Amino acid sequence: MPKRLIVYVAFILAVTGGFLYVFAPEVLPWRTAQRPSAHERLLQRAESGDAKAQHRLGIMYYNGQDGVEQSYEKAAEWYQKAIETDPDFPDAYNSLGGCYLDGEGVPKNQKKALELYKKAAELGNAHAPFNIGLIYEQGLGVETDNEEALRWYELASERGLPEGSHNAGLAYIRGIVVPRDIKKSLKFLRRAAEKNFALSQQQLGHMYLNGDGVEKDLIEAGRWYQMAADNGSEEDQGYLQERSIARKILTCLPVYWLPVQAIPRRCIMWQ
Numbered sequence: 001m002p003k004r005l006i007v008y009v010a011f012i013l014a015v016t017g018g019f020l021y022v023f024a025p026e027v028l029p030w031r032t033a034q035r036p037s038a039h040e041r042l043l044q045r046a047e048s049g050d051a052k053a054q055h056r057l058g059i060m061y062y063n064g065q066d067g068v069e070q071s072y073e074k075a076a077e078w079y080q081k082a083i084e085t086d087p088d089f090p091d092a093y094n095s096l097g098g099c100y101l102d103g104e105g106v107p108k109n110q111k112k113a114l115e116l117y118k119k120a121a122e123l124g125n126a127h128a129p130f131n132i133g134l135i136y137e138q139g140l141g142v143e144t145d146n147e148e149a150l151r152w153y154e155l156a157s158e159r160g161l162p163e164g165s166h167n168a169g170l171a172y173i174r175g176i177v178v179p180r181d182i183k184k185s186l187k188f189l190r191r192a193a194e195k196n197f198a199l200s201q202q203q204l205g206h207m208y209l210n211g212d213g214v215e216k217d218l219i220e221a222g223r224w225y226q227m228a229a230d231n232g233s234e235e236d237q238g239y240l241q242e243r244s245i246a247r248k249i250l251t252c253l254p255v256y257w258l259p260v261q262a263i264p265r266r267c268i269m270w271q
Helices: 003-023 038-047 051-063 072-085 090-102 110-122 127-138 146-158 162-174 182-193 198-210 218-231 239-255
Strands: none
Touching: 038 051, 051 072, 051 090, 072 090, 090 110, 090 127, 110 127, 127 146, 127 162, 146 162, 146 182, 162 182, 162 198, 182 198, 198 218
């Protein structure tokens, strides 16, 4: 066979094979074998005794992710297996605690939930102290104890959880559990706000707009309201209201030095 013909045939075969590989893989036997799904790969690791995979599989069942049918029962089972595999795995205790708190996949048992949360907190989980704080604040299976709740919120804050910082900041604003302390309140609220926690940004905006415990500062109020609006979604309650306030403040800033009579009515925030 002439060399030129061999090259021509090889070229045609290569082009045809490439076309089939891209546009019609089902006709190529080596491409029909399906790769394991994310669930199947995770299940293999979980069944081999990987505690993190067991916990992740529990989350997958809890949320019904990656094509897996949602099942609280299977989620709780895998959380429990993760604990049995690694008794020092804090995230599994925290997740299983949530199941017992709400009775999801297991019988509702708020005292059991508290035990699991405390174990998770002892092992360093950041969310568990916040969950314990909620239990004491809301009296879920225990007597309401706001002082104890605040102690756990502050621990959650120290571990970097903005929700803990926010709740601690509110406690110091209200002055019910502890004496009102604006300095401490600002410390906690700013800590959460700097992590883009919109509720804390809104709260700071309210405080500076109304002079609540701080000197009224419309520039600072506008800055926090704008950040809160940027971090919220269209569906969040109050989102459009917060953005409207921020826009008014930022639009009107250049004329604050003028007498009230000289300021356009749309810019008079306090009327």
